[in-house]
Structure formats: structure tokens, C-alpha cells
Amino acid sequence: MENKENYMICNCKQVSYADIAKALHNHTKMEDAIRVFEDVQNVTHCSTGCGGCYQKVLEVISEVLMG
Ligand code: FES
Numbered sequence: 001m002e003n004k005e006n007y008m009i010c011n012c013k014q015v016s017y018a019d020i021a022k023a024l025h026n027h028t029k030m031e032d033a034i035r036v037f038e039d040v041q042n043v044t045h046c047s048t049g050c051g052g053c054y055q056k057v058l059e060v061i062s063e064v065l066m067g
Pocket of ligand 1: 010012050052053054
């Protein structure tokens with residue numbers, strides 16, 4: 001995908017792929033996905049609006065953590 005870093009994952013809160021990747025900096029793939037999700041949500045506020053991006057956010061998290 002072109003310009004993936006700037007790809008908007010959460011339109012409500014204007015959270016990009018890069019924002020989520022940055023929020024994942026202190027996490028490892030051994031962690032529980034839901035716990036990681038909550039942390040990313042606390043940092044970026046993604047998925048606190050309409051909630052429609054929930055699945056997309058989870059996909060980005062697993063993609064970044066799994067490499
Ligand atoms: S698109 Fe993320 S909360 Fe609406």
C-alpha cells in the first residue's frame with residue numbers, strides 16, 4: 001500500500017497507521033491483544049467515536065506486532 005504510514009485508520013479521531021504503530025512501541029507480540037488495544041486506545045483515542053474502526057485497529061495492531 002502506498003503511503004501506508006499516513007493511512008487513516010480512525011476517521012473520527014484522525015488516528016493514522018503511524019499513530020497506532022507509534023503507540024505500540026512498548027508492546028510485544030506476547031501480550032494479550034485486547035489489553036494492547038486498550039492501551040493504544042488510551043494513547044491515541046482511536047475507536048472512541050463511532051467505533052466503526054475497531055476491526056481495522058485490531059488488524060493494524062496484529063500486523064505491527066507480528067511484523
Ligand atoms: S472511525 Fe474510529 S471511532 Fe469512528
